[in-house]
Amino acid sequence: MASMDASPSPARPEASDTAATAATAAPAGAADRPDVLGRLAAAGVAADASPRRLAEYSYDASNYRVPPLAVVFPRTVEDVLAAVAACRGTGTPLTGRGGGTSMAGNAIGPGVVLDFSRHMTRVHAVDEAAGTVDVDPGVVLADLTREVERATGGRLTFAPDPSSKNRATVGGSLGNDACGNHSVRHGRISDHVVELDVVTSDGARLTATGTGLRATDPADDASAARAAELADSLRALARENLAAFRLELGRIPRQVSGYHLENLLPERKLNIARALVGTEGTCAVVVRARMKLVPKPASALLVCLGYADVVDAARDVTTILEFSPAAVEGTDEAIVETMRFRRGTDSVLGLPEGRAWLFVDLDGDDPASVAAEADRLLARLGENGRLVDGRAVPDLVERASLWRVREDGAGLSSRLASGGESWPGWEDSAVAPEDLADYLADLRVLMAEHGLGGVMYGHFGAGCMHIRITYDLRTEEGRAVLRRFTREAAELVVRHGGSLSGEHGDGRARSELLPLMYSPGVLAAFARYRRLWDPAGILNPGSITAPDPLDANLALAGIPAREWRTSFDLRPLGAGGGSLAETDDPARAHGAGTDPWVHAVQGCIGVGRCRADTGGVMCPSYRATRDEKDSTRGRARVLQDMVRGAATVQEGWRSEEVREVLDLCLSCKACSTDCPAGVDMATYKSEFFDHYYRGRLRPLSHFSLGWLPRWLALTGRIAPLVNAVLATPLAKAAAVAGGLTTRRAMPRFAGAGEWRREAAAAGVLPPGDPAGSVVLFVDTFTRGFRPQVAGAAARVLAGAGESVACSADACCGLTWISTGQLDTARRLLSRAAQALDDGTERPIVVVEPSCAAALRKDLPELVHTEQARRVAARVRSFASHAADLAAAGWTPSPAQPLPGRVVLQTHCHEYSVFGAGTQRTALAAAGVPEVVDATGCCGVAGNFGFERQHYEVSMQVAENALAPALRSTPPGTVVLTDGFSCAMQVGQLDASRAGRHLAELLDPGRPAEAGSP
Template sequence: MTDSAGRPVPHAPEPPHHGTTADGKRAATDDGPVVEEVSAATAALLHELAEAGVEADASARRRSEYAYDASNYRVAPLAVAFPRTVDDVVAAVAACRASGTAVIARGGGTSMAGNAVGPGLVLDFSRHMDRLLHIDEAAGTVDVEPGVVLATLSREVERATDGRRTFAPDPSSKNRATVGGAIGNDACGNHSVRYGRTSDHVAEIDLVTSDGARLTATGTGLRATDPADAFSVARAEDLTTSLARLAQKHLSALRLELGRIPRQVSGYHLENLLPEKKFNVARAVVGSEGTWAVVVGARMKLVPKPASALLVCLGYEDVVDAARDIPTILEFSPAAVEGTDEAIVATMRHRRGPDSVLGLPEGRAWLFVDLDGDDPASVQAQAERLLARLEENGRLVQGRPAADPSERASLWRVREDGAGLSSRLASGGESWPGWEDSAVAPEQLADYLADLRDLLTEHELTGVMYGHFGAGCMHIRITYDLRSEEGRAVFRKFTRRAAELVVRHGGSLSGEHGDGRARSELLPLMYSPEVMAAFAESRRLWDPAGILNPGSMTDPDPLDANLALAGVPDREWRTSFDLRPAASAGTDPWVHATQGCIGVGRCRADSGGVMCPSYRATRDEKDSTRGRARVLQDMVRGARTVEEGWRSEEVREALDLCLACKACSTDCPAGVDMATYKSEFFDHYYRGRLRPLAHFSLGWLPRWLKLTSRLSPVVNAVLATPLGKVAAALGGLTTKRALPRFAGAREWRREVADAGVRAAGGSADQDSVVLFVDTFTRGFRPEVAGAAARVLTDAGETVGCSADACCGLTWISTGQLGTAKRLLSKAAEALDDGTDRPIVVVEPSCAAALRKDLPELVHTEQAKRVAARVRSFATHLADRVAAGWEPSPARPLPEQAVLQTHCHEYSVFGAAAQRTVLEAAGVREVVDASGCCGVAGNFGFEAQHHDVSMQVAENALAPALRATDHDAAVLTDGFSCARQVDQLDPRRPGLHLAQLLDRRRTTTTTNDRHTKGTEELS
């Protein structure tokens, strides 16, 4: 058999259905596990890819990572390939065509409709094919590879054009979603009211078809990418003729049924082939979800960037009232009209603190209206006129401009994190996609939402609503029970009824995310048989081999097949951490915790927040919070891609580069806490197994410090000789990092005594705070204890001191939870003095362990009481500043400071405290090295992790040090952060906030403090 261009085409296999892969093995289904051992066919495919030089991986761990996207679905691939060039893509597609293997193109893997999963070979373009190639400002275009991230594209364009131009589409996932993915599902974004969809911004798209042609789709047709490629020239001519004939054949139906509303994304965009659209093949390709061809490059259009913008926030009683004001708001030509409801705001505040949402007016639902223009005064006047008109309408509760940049950023983050925040609500419920993307004409939105709420009530469901109100497109996450057969039946019934409802309102099943596995089955409810036939015919013309992204668009899988929450065994997983507060009824707490990741992929962002430092260093999905979570999810499924539960080698490998920084517990919109999961897993995995040496040398560090503190002169002398490196190597530690000097047993006692504080502590009647001197401070930085005591005294506190306990941090981080629980129990007993005095902890990681891990590992009321009293040193000082205290160091502080906030401080206590205190003390410029330092407790000292540790430092800390003057102070409250600064820039010691504010401040630090040789051994 040959195709229309004369090239032999293998027999097109039946599209894989209901979990069956192209080689006949079982994929993920409701009934059981996934693909079994690598088949002979898969082995042959991998061999062919290797012969062609294409990087590919069929390991069990890798297949688990890519079995999911951000949808409800799980389909394990046969393998994952990471093309570096277009030639790699051509070779991979040829290998799949020869064996009848499905091909699934994938960008950031953030699809909510299941577009980025499939049963064959996944091509991940985000790993290597992620370059911005050329900007032509005169033509207003930018040439890119498909894996470039949208936010990166916009940032680089603005930088190259001095802010004159930008790339407009800005979906909420823009800091991890890619151009190829945006083309695949016709992504829109927050400013689509002004700028439309991705299809409005495409000039040309470079493609590889399933029969091996390299074509370029343009605004007026189709051509061979390489004019010297005879096959591609012939294929372009033949496909052009066939597509034109298809458009002519279905002329009337395409004109009547397609392109009716701004957000009609469902189905193929065949209306762009009509004569009045000038046969715009490029726009027709957008939204084809990888079923027509594989995108390997694109020329995208740029737009002018407005000189001035103002966000106006509007509060309403509910989302229907908000929607009724949309026609009025649109009269003012806004750039964006976004909305959210109270459930998302409450969850943001619950998870990240009351200050995480700033500038929100009164109400229970809110609209964010972006007004822009060339002149700030005219934009302000426009905002005032808008508010006056809305007051006249009578529905507005309160409205206000958000002129402050921090308020603006806070409000946009609420909207942009909507998908993750709504998945695990402050109320304790959880919600899922499936009907999260419907769209109607903006003037129909209020009536549609009112009817949709009635439909939800009828099915005893709740919908968390947010989205693009100005474009009539709603994101609605719904409280389906996808774990039970009964709940899945409700899911199917409701989704069909909702599809019928949106069609009655003249709308589209999808307004942004595409149809994928979630809605393709329902397309016949929206389109006539003639249009559905045109869709199927167009797909056959483009993909004669029938291998591209099966299960979506035409001949789809059922919408309730391959659901990720189906088929999870009902098993009890015993854990040390108390995960019950996060668990839903009837679900094992460990299972529920690991299923918290819904795939939104914020952990893959290269800017903003701290999560995920290892992914930012390696750019490998396995090192993202999401990648690790997906492997854990397969573990609890009992999936045969990841076997053996707590003994799973794949899970251990996935967790290996997790720095246990805890940043995901704050930065992840869904609240995934991978540090806790890693600790729990390692505790089980290593039972009865020999642990790594570092788990003894570093994991038992507090025990060793009891010995070294008595022999510190001898230990330090030995470590200063070549024997020091030998000792480090024997302990599993890196020899590339200098070990810290050990303090004598009495040093910290002398320090606090010198500050006028008794080391044994004070009575409740005498002291207003308890200063907890942790193991790290006692053992390595005793001078910080004295400085902290003096600063607290200066802040008006009467200070008692406690050091008779250990938080167990090193045992927690290495997964030795039995010992950790015993130590934490003793700590709770020692610190529970019958008062509510704040316990101020010098070391942030120890403070975090006492605040968060203590009540989760020790399940007593005493543990909860103590944890509630714990403050980090910086947080307590920030509270004193808020109460009116003004820091007054004896000597002027440097005008500039580099702030390295410890990850545990950031995740448990927040990132603002140190900056608040520094600014109150008179530091004019605070350079925030926002990100993990890379040491992260034991991680950066372990031999196998040193190089990654230094890569992590390049995310933020190292560039901040290079960019600032050498006389700038470097704030490192965390001991591990100070060690990394010593490694990166020995000339600038890392200082604790207490040292900087101490009235007896010196530049003495741990490294240059020489332990007296005559110190009494005790």
């Protein structure tokens, strides 16, 4: 047995565990708040009832909004017992929550919310001999799988793998009976449950097993008596409903709707553990679980199949199932198009021809046998006549790319490339796999009758579809359509012998419709089952029995009409906004339809990818603090309450809650790419700060760092003096005066003429010279801190056959954008557009990636002219242009031999605007054999890491990726940092190294030096 004495995640700072109760005014309807909070405080349990926290936890990933009274982050089972007692004593509802990714509204509630994902995250033990794992409910599924495979040497794994596995927790998955991509082979999570430790609403600590119920602590006589009494009652319930349970329950693989009471039948040996799974927190609170493990296959191969539409794909499922696949997943073209639109054409690799696709996983012990089986499958499907194109995908990079399309389906489908929106509500129906094609064909007819479209994806092999539909939830008429359509869709799936829910549970979205699926006798048994477990009636009200109406508490209802004038053009592209805007003043258009600011901040639908530890860069602050307020989702939810004028967040642009929730946003822009819904929190933060600080005194750093280009114009003239002063104790006084940390090394300031000498030595042409095939834009940071990079970049471009014209007479306004000083930023960007619009289409190559991103993305969103759009379309980062040159056949020839290994720290703005693989492509073309990716924000992020109050978090962010990458490589290993901020952080973490720009590494004109100053 391998013992896990700590959480798989490193220790994190506790930023928000203190109670925030006394000074908080209770919203309407919260009469019980002081009493329940007083009881919690008396029991030593911290409860956060701050307006900001309540806004964050008013939502999950569903269509609903239900503000809680308070949020508790339990650390121990004793905390859970105290919270249950406080709620029982005051009649306050209690809702358990894991990752908050529920699409049915079963992770929100009107009373106390218990968030297990913050502290109760231990993997207690992995028992390889028994094939089990013992875990807390807050453990994230991907973390659990990683720990199990590490502890067993890759021999065993945890099978359930829903698409949200990198943020969904064990407890939440047990609540919904989650399944996953490989459920064709491994079934639902209920198939993997051995025992569940629970707390009941009357305070008993019980352990549900495969054959009954016992007290978790044998010495606990009261719980033992409760276990015996409850087990007898459950036997009686099953005995009185034998025929109904056998006929109506457990008929198809994904029948998740209702309670799984077939597990109480004699032939199931009173499997109370499995009967508790899928109860959505309405019966008991899970505080620990023992789960089964499965062998990990030695070899697996993805087979990707293209079809004309999803119905054709569904008709081939029965043939595919004959080959015993581990997974049969599907998606349609809308998701693929949105992926490519948002993340670039190379974000989807290896996709065969078609307009709908199935992803089939075959596995086995021998790779050759698996490959042969793939060939037989393709041949057999070809005989069926529906397959448009298909191929096996042995390449791991292509495989990961294709699976990411499927796994990001929920978010990608919410805001489509076409500009439309889609929503959950009927996203989780299921039928027998052999009935799937006919069901989908009929469902499309029904959708057309209601004037609705939809995005279809899901677990085709298990007959479970995740269909997001184009409801208009913003209008009363559209909400009426939601109600009518959902009822008719429920009637349709029942006619096909199916289930209202196949994985997500019934929650607020479908519980009202259970009478269409089940007889009155079974519904009465459901109600009795719930009362037996929860006689106090406090656990997760509104779901399954005595449900709320499916159109109650909709998050998009009741938002007051208001014009929110913004500097950024936030209209969706399909409405003429963003880089395709056609008006000179988008603020004038903000009164038409949904306000663009409202529409933008409502882009977050709660899928919670920003809470993931791995994959991408988002969200660095959450990875550092583990606090919901520091996730992109948490910030978006507070902004959503801001625009609705909620009781929790009422002050609009002056809201202290919004300012607080945005405080640790690094403005890295990673969310604009990594968030499946395309939330761009850096832009929202800039816009909000622009309004919030009007007429108010700004932080000192907004002047010292926000105005940095102005100061550099001065320091360049007296650089030797400035550098001399910074080498004395006066440097600390200067830092304090500017609101900066004294714990970070200051950079060396370059003289005003240094970059010009570098450029002249490289033989660049004057700015307006028409002979240049490319314009090299030397930005403020390069001029002020790294002038040698300007010469290196010019020589690399010249060595690639380009004739280089140089421009440096403009500023991108980045520092003013990041600090929310948008009037100045707009003026500077307007001048930059005028300076760079030379009547040509030649590329504008920018040395500093953050400045390149500002000119590419922020310029057209802040300056609403054709000139701005023309210039933005020409902008390239140096790395992206080098990658394009390499793709066209150029091979770099640096003056100094390239290192055998490079640590690559991709700047966040490069990552989000120009793509994650630009530097890697150039390095591969140059022949660098090994690249160690430090994928993640460095932590400095412009002004953030230099600000006194953010220094600690900036260093914690570095621990996400950069610091471990430095520690894992020898001291002499080259670190590639195109971003000046990244280079500063490398020097802070390891003074023996200095980050180099890609241009310095590839410089053909002179040997690379020890590194940038």
